[in-house]
Amino acid sequence: MNGFGSDLWLEVRRTLRNGRYLMFTLGFPAGFYLLFTMLYGREASGAGYNFNAIYMALMAAYGAAMNSNSVALATERAGGRCRQLRVTPLGSMAYVLGKVATAICVALPALLLVSLLGVLVHHVRMSGGDWVVFVLGTWIGTIPFAALGILMGYALDPQSAQGGMMIVYFGLSILGGMWFPYQIMPHTMRVMVRILPSYHFASIGWNAVAGQGIGWNNVGVLALYTVIFGFGAMRAYRRDEAREYA
Amino acid sequence: MADVAVRFSGVSKRFGTVHALNGVSFSIPKGEVVALLGPNGAGKSTSVSLMLGLREPDAGAVEIFGGRAEQAVRTGRVGAMLQSSGLPPGLQARELIDFVRGLYPRPTGLDELLQASGCAEFASRPVERLSGGQVQRLRFAMAIAGNPELLFLDEPTTGFDVDTRRRFWASIHTFAASGRTVLFATHYLEEADAIADRIIVMQKGRIVADGSAASIKAGGGGRIVTFHSPDPDRSRLGALDGVTKVDIQGDLVRLVSSDSDATVRAAVVGGMPFRGLEIGGADLEEAFLALVNTEEAAG
Numbered sequence: 012m013n014g015f016g017s018d019l020w021l022e023v024r025r026t027l028r029n030g031r032y033l034m035f036t037l038g039f040p041a042g043f044y045l046l047f048t049m050l051y052g053r054e055a056s057g058a059g060y061n062f063n064a065i066y067m068a069l070m071a072a073y074g075a076a077m078n079s080n081s082v083a084l085a086t087e088r089a090g091g092r093c094r095q096l097r098v099t100p101l102g103s104m105a106y107v108l109g110k111v112a113t114a115i116c117v118a119l120p121a122l123l124l125v126s127l128l129g130v131l132v133h134h135v136r137m138s139g140g141d142w143v144v145f146v147l148g149t150w151i152g153t154i155p156f157a158a159l160g161i162l163m164g165y166a167l168d169p170q171s172a173q174g175g176m177m178i179v180y181f182g183l184s185i186l187g188g189m190w191f192p193y194q195i196m197p198h199t200m201r202v203m204v205r206i207l208p209s210y211h212f213a214s215i216g217w218n219a220v221a222g223q224g225i226g227w228n229n230v231g232v233l234a235l236y237t238v239i240f241g242f243g244a245m246r247a248y249r250r251d252e253a254r255e256y257a
Numbered sequence: 258m259a260d261v262a263v264r265f266s267g268v269s270k271r272f273g274t275v276h277a278l279n280g281v282s283f284s285i286p287k288g289e290v291v292a293l294l295g296p297n298g299a300g301k302s303t304s305v306s307l308m309l310g311l312r313e314p315d316a317g318a319v320e321i322f323g324g325r326a327e328q329a330v331r332t333g334r335v336g337a338m339l340q341s342s343g344l345p346p347g348l349q350a351r352e353l354i355d356f357v358r359g360l361y362p363r364p365t366g367l368d369e370l371l372q373a374s375g376c377a378e379f380a381s382r383p384v385e386r387l388s389g390g391q392v393q394r395l396r397f398a399m400a401i402a403g404n405p406e407l408l409f410l411d412e413p414t415t416g417f418d419v420d421t422r423r424r425f426w427a428s429i430h431t432f433a434a435s436g437r438t439v440l441f442a443t444h445y446l447e448e449a450d451a452i453a454d455r456i457i458v459m460q461k462g463r464i465v466a467d468g469s470a471a472s473i474k475a476g477g478g479g480r481i482v483t484f485h486s487p488d489p490d491r492s493r494l495g496a497l498d499g500v501t502k503v504d505i506q507g508d509l510v511r512l513v514s515s516d517s518d519a520t521v522r523a524a525v526v527g528g529m530p531f532r533g534l535e536i537g538g539a540d541l542e543e544a545f546l547a548l549v550n551t552e553e554a555a556g
Binding site for chain 2: 024064098
């Protein structure tokens with residue numbers, strides 16, 4: 012685990028300097044949140060503001076965790092960067108974990124920014140305890156998506172990474188109930204959706220807003236997905252290493 | 258044993274049906290500067306990847322400092338500059354070098370490193386704005402950042418202009434002068450000749466020659482016999498004893514011969530007219546081509 016800390020610090024610095032990151036993970040969610048609430052705000056009740064603020068915060072956090080790595084990783088990989096680090100004392104385990112940790116770190120500003128906009132602009136109100144549950148719960152809930160982003164970064168080539176990312180990103184968020192409430196979905200869909208990690212991630216957010224605390228079944232499912240995606244990421248990484256240096 | 262930096266014992270590696278390495282054995286004592294010379298596909302990069310533990314051999318053993326390659330890499334005794342390795346954008350050259358330094362137990366001082374690698378002049382520039390030559394220098398700095406005992410360079414000067422290449426060789430000389438072991442893969446003969454104490458010539462996954470530049474010139478390509486002759490006849494010249502290659506320019510004949518004595522004797526006995534006869538050593542390039550061609554004919 013040599014160098015894990017300095018690798019993480021380096022990666023976080025890099026990501027925060029990246030204009031693309033700032034635009035996609037901070038600018039877009041904040042902008043969309045303000046736009047939507049301006050357009051529909053007058054008709055919506057206080058609960059509506061809550062809904063908008065929360066779903067945007069969820070989208071922002073989840074998107075940041077998943078996107079910060081995948082496309083960049085696919086590109087870097089083609090350029091041979093991973094290989095150069097593999098011939099330093101920084102182990103491959105530390106390298107992959109550093110990537111996961113980076114994704115989680117850069118998801119936090121997105122989550123906080125959109126939540127803060129909800130409070131400042133639209134006066135979203137929750138108890139202090141609910142805020143803590145909401146922020147911490149959803150932040151930790153981004154871990155499986157960080158692992159998924161890395162899995163995709165290693166499994167996809169640079170050309171298909173961007174498109175593949177978009178499909179998975181929108182697919183998971185729409186089906187998982189981040190775009191519209193789970194309650195308005197047809198019954199059969201509701202049953203199917205329960206297997207998605209994004210549903211359980213969103214549920215943590217909704218439960219916190221509703222003051223119902225943390226649903227441990229959600230946490231359990233997300234932990235299971237973390238193991239699955241993490242294992243997949245490690246395998247994709249190893250397989251990629253095996254073919255990249257002939 | 259304690260003095261051996263790299264040892265290959267009967268190493269084979271294949272990719273699908275291609276034998277990238279076929280029973281390769283050699284050992285490199287500490288402090289030696291060795292060039293691994295050969296055309297593309299000779300097995301140079303495969304050898305380097307085995308020495309770095311990036312791959313495992315199918316047969317035989319690879320030892321670095323008497324242990325596993327991966328172990329030597331993890332403990333920071335080895336540095337490497339790989340072919341076409343990308344650099345992460347969004348960082349200054351200095352930050353990247355300093356990060357790599359931090360991964361090693363006994364790194365070189367940052368200022369010393371910037372000077373030695375020639376990176377000082379662009380240390381605070383973002384890596385995505387560096388020129389090709391600057392990127393290579395930065396990668397060299399990353400390779401030596403950990404003050405390694407053993408340095409691998411895989412075609413380090415590909416894409417360099419002549420001037421940059423010479424300056425780069427000078428940095429490697431400085432690095433090697435402190436008794437460290439350097440192994441570099443190249444297909445530039447000039448480069449092997451200029452830097453290496455020893456040249457290992459590879460072709461199709463085998464070692465075809467191993468020795469000093471001088472011994473390879475003498476052993477591989479034989480001698481060059483030149484003379485003037487009116488109306489030289491190519492087929493007759495090629496039939497002389499020992500001749501492996503015939504060049505004719507006007508009345509100037511240039512023969513590459515594996516046995517110059519026999520060639521001259523045959524020319525005299527055969528009554529071939531000549532004047533201004535000279536016999537000289539083949540240069541490294543001819544030696545190399547002779548070695549590679551012989552292998553091709555045999556294989």
